[in-house]
Amino acid sequence: MYNYFKFALTFIFIQGFALIGFSQGVSMSPTRLFFTGNPGETVTQNVVIHNGSANDYIFNINVKDWNREEDGTKVYFEPGMLKQTNSAWISTLEKNINLPAKSTQEVLVTMKIPANASTVEMTNSMLFFTQIGKQKDELKLDKGIGIIALFEFGLHVYYTPVASKSVSVDIISIEAMPKQVDNSQAVAIRLFNDGSVVNDAAVELELTNMDTGEEIKLTPINLSMMPGTYQNITHKLPENIKGKYAGVIIVKMAGSNDLRIGEKSFEF
Numbered sequence: 001m002y003n004y005f006k007f008a009l010t011f012i013f014i015q016g017f018a019l020i021g022f023s024q025g026v027s028m029s030p031t032r033l034f035f036t037g038n039p040g041e042t043v044t045q046n047v048v049i050h051n052g053s054a055n056d057y058i059f060n061i062n063v064k065d066w067n068r069e070e071d072g073t074k075v076y077f078e079p080g081m082l083k084q085t086n087s088a089w090i091s092t093l094e095k096n097i098n099l100p101a102k103s104t105q106e107v108l109v110t111m112k113i114p115a116n117a118s119t120v121e122m123t124n125s126m127l128f129f130t131q132i133g134k135q136k137d138e139l140k141l142d143k144g145i146g147i148i149a150l151f152e153f154g155l156h157v158y159y160t161p162v163a164s165k166s167v168s169v170d171i172i173s174i175e176a177m178p179k180q181v182d183n184s185q186a187v188a189i190r191l192f193n194d195g196s197v198v199n200d201a202a203v204e205l206e207l208t209n210m211d212t213g214e215e216i217k218l219t220p221i222n223l224s225m226m227p228g229t230y231q232n233i234t235h236k237l238p239e240n241i242k243g244k245y246a247g248v249i250i251v252k253m254a255g256s257n258d259l260r261i262g263e264k265s266f267e268f
Contacts, residue, residue: 025053026099028129032156033109040115047155049097049129050104057099058132061107063087066126070232072223076126084226086123086159089113096132111159119161122197122227127155160197167255168195169225171262174249177234185237185268189249193225200224200254205235207266210244241268
């Protein structure tokens with residue numbers, strides 16, 4: 001399994017869905033590559049890396065498998081370990097990239113779709129760009145312990161068969177969670193991606209006080225789900241909420257005008 005903290009001495013930052021970067025002034029776009037094509041085809045896409053800092057960097061390119069646990073946590077594995085992997089299909093022209101200060105480079109990512117690839121099932125992997133440390137990166141602490149602060153970008157790589165186009169999600173359950181020791185309360189929602197593509201969705205919770213008519217709209221929670229997977233999300237409720245409420249869950253799916261709506265009554 002891939003370890004985010006390499007022997008507790010390396011700090012890694014991975015962000016998704018938008019242009020990403022870290023304090024050193026390095027950014028990458030896009031953060032997700034969606035390949036499609038027929039078995040036997042070879043397809044390519046470009047990734048742009050920009051170094052706006054005054055420092056030179058070197059990145060190693062490597063591939064890992066990954067999946068998402070039901071609480072949304074990503075777990076990484078060595079390439080080829082998972083059933084839905086496409087790590088062996090991916091290649092780049094170089095394994096290391098020199099990124100001088102104030103420069104921009106394009107990296108060509110190639111996916112060679114096997115002739116026996118499924119025509120219905122998605123695959124995925126993660127393409128990592130890992131900073132290679134230099135002597136000057138080492139920071140000496142007062143006890144003589146050296147810490148090398150390295151950074152890593154994780155680029156999601158998906159393969160979607162040409163025929164896979166169904167965008168759908170099912171609301172499995174809506175439950176009020178037990179009150180915590182600090183009196184905080186929450187509503188848990190369990191979802192299932194019953195479509196055939198990656199589902200990016202925003203999950204909203206609206207509460208209406210059944211006695212006063214007061215409405216509470218909580219901040220939407222964004223998620224991304226692979227086909228055939230479950231995900232649990234939790235909406236934290238306002239402090240000191242009390243009374244009977246009618247709850248409405250609204251799941252808005254990207255790339256579709258379709259909504260999923262669930263209703264449930266609560267007493268807090």
